[in-house]
Amino acid sequence: MECKITLIPGDGIGPEIVREAVKVLNKIGETFNHTFQYTEVLMGGCSIDAYGVPLTDQALDTARAGDAVLLGAVGGDVGNSRWYDVAPDLRPEAGLLAIRKGLNLFANIRPAYLYSQLADACPLKKEIIGDGFDMVIMRELTGGLYFGKRYTEEVDGVMTAVDTLTYNEKEIRRIAVKAFDIAMKRRKTVTSVDKANVLDSSRLWRKVVEEVAKDYPEVTLTHMLVDNCAMQLVMNPGQFDVVLTENMFGDILSDEASMITGSIGMLSSASLNESKFGMYEPSHGSAPDIAGKDVANPIATILSAAMMLRYSFDLDKEAAAVEEAVKKVLTEGYRTADIMAEGCTKIGTTQMGDLIAERI
Numbered sequence: 001m002e003c004k005i006t007l008i009p010g011d012g013i014g015p016e017i018v019r020e021a022v023k024v025l026n027k028i029g030e031t032f033n034h035t036f037q038y039t040e041v042l043m044g045g046c047s048i049d050a051y052g053v054p055l056t057d058q059a060l061d062t063a064r065a066g067d068a069v070l071l072g073a074v075g076g077d078v079g080n081s082r083w084y085d086v087a088p089d090l091r092p093e094a095g096l097l098a099i100r101k102g103l104n105l106f107a108n109i110r111p112a113y114l115y116s117q118l119a120d121a122c123p124l125k126k127e128i129i130g131d132g133f134d135m136v137i138m139r140e141l142t143g144g145l146y147f148g149k150r151y152t153e154e155v156d157g158v159m160t161a162v163d164t165l166t167y168n169e170k171e172i173r174r175i176a177v178k179a180f181d182i183a184m185k186r187r188k189t190v191t192s193v194d195k196a197n198v199l200d201s202s203r204l205w206r207k208v209v210e211e212v213a214k215d216y217p218e219v220t221l222t223h224m225l226v227d228n229c230a231m232q233l234v235m236n237p238g239q240f241d242v243v244l245t246e247n248m249f250g251d252i253l254s255d256e257a258s259m260i261t262g263s264i265g266m267l268s269s270a271s272l273n274e275s276k277f278g279m280y281e282p283s284h285g286s287a288p289d290i291a292g293k294d295v296a297n298p299i300a301t302i303l304s305a306a307m308m309l310r311y312s313f314d315l316d317k318e319a320a321a322v323e324e325a326v327k328k329v330l331t332e333g334y335r336t337a338d339i340m341a342e343g344c345t346k347i348g349t350t351q352m353g354d355l356i357a358e359r360i
């Protein structure tokens, strides 16, 4: 198979973790006889430095012309970087929002899984962890507060800022359908998270999700308020299978879910449109404080590449080979600094990539 992959290394630790994921992809290519062609584009702070904007039209077109995008991370140190001395729509993160919208990547899949090898890194008590947990957060990614009208103005001499949370039933239906489809391949349980006791957008969300559920009689649907969900995640994470929610709630809950896996450095994500096209990226940020030091954990990006193989290229066997290689390396006791534990061997970014590639 021939696949055209657009690489967006981005800022901070982005380039070094993407490099390791490419190493692993190339090993997959050699072993299973596929050709991966890469085109690299700039996004985020590095694009601001080169072109004055976080995402150029050409970069977006290049991404659109390929089969999938592999992204590292964008952004810098908000307090210290000159990238933040400009209007919000010219900052690094605006590039990320623009590419999500520009490629219509409305479905953000964020798995949170507790590796038995990393159970000690989980901040929850053993009796709460129980047999572990394995959930997928399905976050709507191109609507809600992130893309609603916003402005700041003076009203009667008082500075006033407005953000708007809008969803239409089509936007809700398409993400709900993805969530139920994924639930059918898993434990057939969907928890739809909203704030229907307060928000109109949540009441519509609930109604549409219930309509979609009628087409999936095998799937059990429950509704949960977002504040309760935040609590349940640290009280009984094992109850969740597929968590379906809107953009902002998903942003917050996915950080919480990732932290209870032990390290945000382990979590992959996929953002998909209606077709097979997707953008794959770690759930963590650009970590400018550790950039270029060969200490970042590349596993989230490597697992994101595995998701790319599975969701965009239908290469299930190859995706499983990557996931197995990651487990092997962890079982052998190799750890980057963020997941280091007593009795394990501490290694850097490059060596982690080498070891995983070798085990494929």
Ligand code: IPM
Pocket (backbone or CB within 6 Å): 075, 093, 096, 251, 283
């Ligand atoms: C994420 C990030 C982004 C988001 C930021 C960088 C804009 O936190 O992917 O979760 O809020 O979506």
Ligand code: MG
Pocket (backbone or CB within 6 Å): 251, 252, 255
């Ligand atoms: Mg986030």
